[in-house]
Amino acid sequence: MTLDRIRIGFLPLVDAALPILARERGFAAAHGIEIELVRDLSWATVRDRLLYGHTDAAHMIAPLAIATALGRGRPAAEIAVPFVLGLNGNAITFSIPLAQETLEGERLGDPRAVGERLRQVAIARAAAGKPLRFGVVHRYSSHNYMLRYWLAAVGVRPDHDVEIVTISPPFAADALAAGEIDGICVGEPWNSVAVDRGVGRIALVTAQIWRRGVEKVLAMRGDTARQSPELVRRLIRALHEAAAHFVEPEAAEENARILAQPAYLGAPEDAILRAITDRVRLMEDTPPLHVSDFMFQFREAANFPWRSQAAWLYSQMTRWDGTAFSADEAARAEAVFRPDLYRAALAGSAAVLPGASSKLEGAIADSIGAGSVQGRLMLGADRFFDGRAFDPDRIEDYLASLP
Known part of the structure; x- marks a missing residue:
């Protein structure tokens, strides 16, 4: 054939x-x-x-x-x-010096608590003329938007209190090792590579910022x-x-x-296997933690x-x-x-096909059933960490409400 x-x-x-x-x-x-x-x-x-x-x-x-x-x-x-x-699969990884200033314990921190400690360091560094610098994979990336969404919500002003620059994912650990950046928001396996090399510590995973990003x-x-x-x-x-x-x-x-x-x-291979089985090693030489979704x-x-x-x-x-x-x-x-196009391709198969094409984002706290034209659709929690929900029919109002 x-x-x-x-x-x-x-x-x-x-x-x-x-x-x-x-x-x-x-x-x-x-x-x-x-x-x-x-x-x-x-x-x-x-x-x-x-x-x-x-x-x-x-x-x-x-x-x-x-x-x-x-x-x-x-x-x-x-x-x-x-x-x-x-969906998801990214993390925010701090350099070892920044992690020592802002992170506590050996588990993933709460986004607000980590954010408050980071805010204090960021403001002090900016006042000293040496602002923190974070690397993301592209200006138009979910990594950039997740990082900015979190920073702004905890009182850190992107492009004012901190710098955000672009870096290719495979070079993110190298940039941390060279001291060129203080943190990264990238996809796997490059956060894990930074951790395994001893040049970074994972502070948050982006699923903590938006559960179904x-x-x-x-x-x-x-x-x-x-x-x-x-x-x-x-x-x-x-x-x-x-x-x-x-x-x-x-x-x-x-x-x-x-x-x-x-x-x-x-x-x-081990770093990749951890990612696809929802196991995340936060620090060098520590056992991976299971991070749901x-x-x-x-x-x-x-x-x-x-x-x-x-x-x-x-x-x-x-x-x-x-x-x-x-x-x-x-x-x-x-x-x-x-x-x-998705529905046309999978009609008549075993795939679950939602009946709607749009929904409120960030509004589901517990699993619920949703309308479908094929199969039984259950949607799990999809909350944003700050509790906001996004209505695609009211974008202007949403933008006006953001910090």
Whole structure:
């Protein structure tokens, strides 16, 4: 059988697992697809390869897909996101000197308590003309927005009390070791690499900031989605099957071995295995702790592209770019996420398909049932640490309420 080839760009991160495993575990081939993976080291390069036709799809940070569609930093280009590759999976890691000033005990701290201690250090450092510097993976990244959301909520003013700079994930531990930055917010396995090298300590995981924060997505050009609908549906089905496989406990060790290969993550197998089994080592030479929902996949329709997730990311983009809210831009941002393509691909399968395309974000305290057009949908707690909820129909009011 002749396979249809799809080139997918990715960065060496654990949450690139689904396209990698779809290729390596045969899910793509079963749907008549040969996935060719193109490894890069920066999100800007992943985006540019996609836009200029060097790849057909990409493992991409969700806000970058929206920024690209809105023309933030470059000419606007139509982008479609038919599948979410994962929720959460990031951490905020402090340098050892900063950790010694701000962190206590051997467990994850409370975001407010850690934030208050960090605020005191940040203000003192800024007053001395030596502000703390944090590294994130891209200006338009969930890492940047999660870090800023937390800092602002605990009284630390991003870009005033602290500096935030961009760094490629595989170099984050090197930057900590060199003393160039005081903290990082990156995806796995690069926080764990920093910890295992003895140059960092994990302060918080981003699931503590937003329990169900959207992270990486499958992005493609709008013309690809329009011109090759049947191929896109097959790709979504292959990724969905890879996601179901990814959460099987007995598959974890072999999946970690696959992901650790130089062609993919080129990182220690043990660090990858810890991430995909929700175990986090906070400090060098300490046993890993189980962190519930650290890296969230598959369950609760986790791969469904909720338009309300895109709307929240747009709210943060507006907030931190210092631009005025635009109802037209908000609609365009939400339209990047394509639940219609997800439903079309998985109709008639065993997949759970939400009936709505948008919901209140951060409003669920305990598991509840939700409407579905296929299967039984249960949604778990998705709270923001500060107790706020986000209504995608009231973005202006939400922005006005933020510190």
